[in-house]
Amino acid sequence: MPLLNNISAINHALDKEMERDKSVVVYGEDVGFEGGVFRATAGLQKKHGVDRCFDTPLAESGIVGSAVGMAVNGMKPVVEMQFSGFVLPAMNQILGHVARYRNRTRGRYNLPMVIRMPYGGGVRALEHHSESMEDIFAQTPGLKVVIPSTPYDTKGLLLAAIRDPDPVIFLEPKRIYRAFKQDVPEEDYTLPIGKAKIVQEGEDITVVVWGALVREAQKAIKEIEDEGISVELIDLRTISPLDKETIIESVQKTGRFLVVHEAFKSFGPGAELISTVNEGAFLYLEAPPTRLTGFDITIPLPKGEHHFIIEPKQIADKIREIVSF
Amino acid sequence: MPLLNNISAINHALDKEMERDKSVVVYGEDVGFEGGVFRATAGLQKKHGVDRCFDTPLAESGIVGSAVGMAVNGMKPVVEMQFSGFVLPAMNQILGHVARYRNRTRGRYNLPMVIRMPYGGGVRALEHHSESMEDIFAQTPGLKVVIPSTPYDTKGLLLAAIRDPDPVIFLEPKRIYRAFKQDVPEEDYTLPIGKAKIVQEGEDITVVVWGALVREAQKAIKEIEDEGISVELIDLRTISPLDKETIIESVQKTGRFLVVHEAFKSFGPGAELISTVNEGAFLYLEAPPTRLTGFDITIPLPKGEHHFIIEPKQIADKIREIVSF
């Protein structure tokens, strides 16, 4: 069983799937010869040929738009946006076409494609390299939005995404690309899209997180372990479709709710989770469902980033606050 | 005092402001010679010259991107996206630059510009002509998002938007462009951006709406008048920055909350309002704060649109449901 970090899990999954399914093609800027600026696609061109893993001109709309045509014509494109901040030139394609092709044609054409992109902050990067845009995709009917948090999940979810008959936005928390390793089974497996994972069970409060913040939440929980606060931690894994059932069941049990995310607060993903809890567990609530989020500001350049990044201590304090409401 | 509908109020406001402030320029596709596909800019080119009101090539990113440069170089551009569905090619400019220029340069460059666009459904149009995308703009730090619902508000808010030192997304509910007329003062006035309007006071429930749905909500309220349900109706006017104070105060009084909007439900604008109510009035709530929204689907073509459009009856029934929770 290979010991993989998140980035090598992506590479591994792509490699396996290209081997298994000849209709899978992988492309984007620097994706081919170099193997990607994060090395996610390293070695794939050499192994699977320049036809199936290649570089494109520098044009995100061209990349996504051509993937639509590829998918219509029998391929399963897995394309990369170099950073999620650079998906914006492709918005017309993603929101205007990718999400809508099946509905527009009443099922005549569906688009089995994946748009991968490194996302989130915390890597001391230039502007446009730290965005958390899951909300825009999650609010778009016709898209699925997946965010893995471990190498094991990365493999299982990426394989599921590629095999999904609908288009999947696959957001990769770049902050944890190389943060830790995990044993990942060599054999083929998928994890269900649309299902959250209960990372740990608990009684007093439900905490929902995803991506890089799963680990931070785990650290926070460790911090308050001794205080007798029992936390149920849920890793959302899929932002859309949202696994409301798991969340609501949990809050009906715990009576308290906290969602933590790095995206901006206002009109952000946390708002949907709070509304979900309201709609499904209002009468069980012992405290207002709460969000701990990024500020409503452009994510700062590195010398200001420390203010923006949510640390375990903040999560722990917020849990304490809610539990003592 | 001229009797104006919503579209003529836009025309009137633009005309007045171009007269008053020579740095205001108005442009977009078909905006100049023809005066816009909805006639919003009719006559402006003739009156103010082709330098200040003109047609562009068909390229939304070019329109918004050039407006950035215009604003940097001393103009106040008011640009039009022909329909809000066609703003997508300009997303890189709007989210990546327009919203960020002030922050990026620490105030060295601010962008006093307005991006106008007809928005919303209910006009039996082709695909991409009925979208409600306020949420994407509202969640973007650095943008302001304004949606008028009457000719009076249209003039006052559009003038405020043009004079605002920050970029404003001005969404025009096209369904009510010509729905009714109102006396609009000839003289100059502005309405504050960021302030909601209490359309009518009430005791039992707070209903928040904006744009074309304000009238529908009013009709709904008329329908239930006799039932002894006293509704406080709030027209949001500005989606971002959100006037939380007005909303929270109202819900603290009424104890019940309904937001109605045409945008999709999940991760939509209603979620933020519910979260706001939760955070600000949790202990006052007598029923779960509720949303009545568009479905999580691509807005249907005209022969299916009737299912999607929210009618007064639906609002009335939802109010009844909440009040009897």
Add this chain to the structure above:
Amino acid sequence: MLVDQFNPLEGKMLSILDKDGNVKDKKLVPKIEDEKLIEIYKTMLLTRVADIKALQYQRQGRMLTYAPNQGQEATQVGSIAASEEKDWLVPAFRELGAWLYKGVPLEQIFLYWYGNESGSDFPENVKMLPISVPIASQLNHAVGIGMATNIKGEDEVTLAYVGDGGTSQGEFSEALNFAGVFNTPTVFIISNNQFAISVPRKFQTKAKTLAQKSIGFGIPGIQVDGNDVLAVYAATKEAVDRARKGEGPTLIETVTYRLGPHTTSDDPKIYREDVEVEEWKEKDPLIRFRKYLIDKNLWDEEKDEKQKEEFENIVNSNFKKVEESGKISLEKIFKYNYEEMTPELIEQYEEYKNYIEKGVK
């Protein structure tokens, strides 16, 4: 090669029939079987008839917004006729003649303009994408289709359409550039009908021709008389043949004119003079081609009248079926957003269904 003979930078435009249907240069006349010539003409005629009818229906309040095609029939049919069944058609939104020739049932086309998504659920054998409303965004789809064609080693060609206005969109350039780099079998056809709604061609770009835009992508480009169906066919056929042989993409600008309004919501009198329209009416692609066929003894006025009448009946009966189709069911607006409805969608659907079953809406 026509693309070498007619260099847009030298102000040359391919034109074979003059406006009276006379052949200007016999060497340029493409080889087309008589039967096919008639099929082309008939499709142009059906296009014209259906278009006029659709406008009438709309004016009668029986149809929704509709985008007319009059004047552009040669561009539409001449191009697609140069392709084969196995080839792909990637439309913009104003290529009625091409769609009909490709085999889309008229009923479906009407259904689309009637406001029903099922109009884009084409029969399996019709290799055509749905209408693309966001201008120029379809071109990258066409290129992607061609990239897949290359990977699979097939020999299908893709015809992709865009308007003169569409050439200003960034996506236009991205697509042509990708096509060049990946050497895709794509033929791009710019229907230069002189207007993007109210904006005349000369304000769309400072370039003298749209064909010369090809130079920036290292691919061949040619300008042709878009009201001359033989010229359009000849240029497209050459491009299709090159594409099929693996010689890559071509850009064709067809110079034509939109005789009608942009759509039924548009009033062209605001932005153009009647005299201009009258001038272009004299260059009507149908008249010209009909004269050519009559001269060749392949057609006559009587046949024409009869054929028109027959088409009128067909159009009427097709539209009748559409009018009887009624509204779209609730299920259909929910069902196609994903392969399987999500739990949330099921909930929204059920709740609303129960609500309206109480007779409310």
Add this chain to the structure above:
Amino acid sequence: MLVDQFNPLEGKMLSILDKDGNVKDKKLVPKIEDEKLIEIYKTMLLTRVADIKALQYQRQGRMLTYAPNQGQEATQVGSIAASEEKDWLVPAFRELGAWLYKGVPLEQIFLYWYGNESGSDFPENVKMLPISVPIASQLNHAVGIGMATNIKGEDEVTLAYVGDGGTSQGEFSEALNFAGVFNTPTVFIISNNQFAISVPRKFQTKAKTLAQKSIGFGIPGIQVDGNDVLAVYAATKEAVDRARKGEGPTLIETVTYRLGPHTTSDDPKIYREDVEVEEWKEKDPLIRFRKYLIDKNLWDEEKDEKQKEEFENIVNSNFKKVEESGKISLEKIFKYNYEEMTPELIEQYEEYKNYIEKGVK
């Protein structure tokens, strides 16, 4: 006119100095005062010194991601030197020499790469936009500046930079097209350094030159030797003069080479051969220009050494100041999103400020 003499379609490229600093064709040498020649050279040298230092700092872990400029100094300085103080500079992100010549304090440039937004808060008199990270998106800004210039009837010119990779973005084409249509006083400079990160120029487009992309927009285009500062200056000067006279935009492709990595996170050994780099090192723009100046008796090796040393000290002291600048205050990350902080932002700010004042973060 150079743009007429050097037609990219005919494979012609403007080049004045050979790699040993000898003048190839005297008639082409632009008139530049001796003082200015020296200023140009000094800026190129400062650029080189600052660039090498920045890379060192980064390798020492004292600087964040940095985008090196070595090899591109002639392109950067030669172009901007042809403009005036009243003209605008719209950068991409790799034009250190141009920024320095324009008057941006080195300290600010370092501050930017150090990860502080204040690095883009340029002095009032420096008419330059901030670095634009989304490739090619800055070009429409440049055009908008020029549209305003035209409306105001002023005579300022805008120089806008983009990389070879950037020419594939749709926005590149939109901007050039707008510039043509609105006849803006814009000079577009493509720094063709042969790579977009790992992707070589030849995979970026099938077009033989990038200069020929101008043809699609009806504007003049020219290819110049980007390692020859006199050629770059001459072409830009002509374009700037035309723009100032109201004769519209020009596209200039400077053919150069990025000798270093794309950024400090990049390892060029993965995608290119050392021999290629060595070949280009022989065409180093500094060596060539220095030889020219020495031949003209305007410079000598001793001066050069001294100057370099002086610059090294300046660079070091500037960077020191930057290193002492520390982190950004909480207030500053909140304050600039709007002219006035919104109530929500005030709340978020206050809450967090109170929280960290308890000593937590």
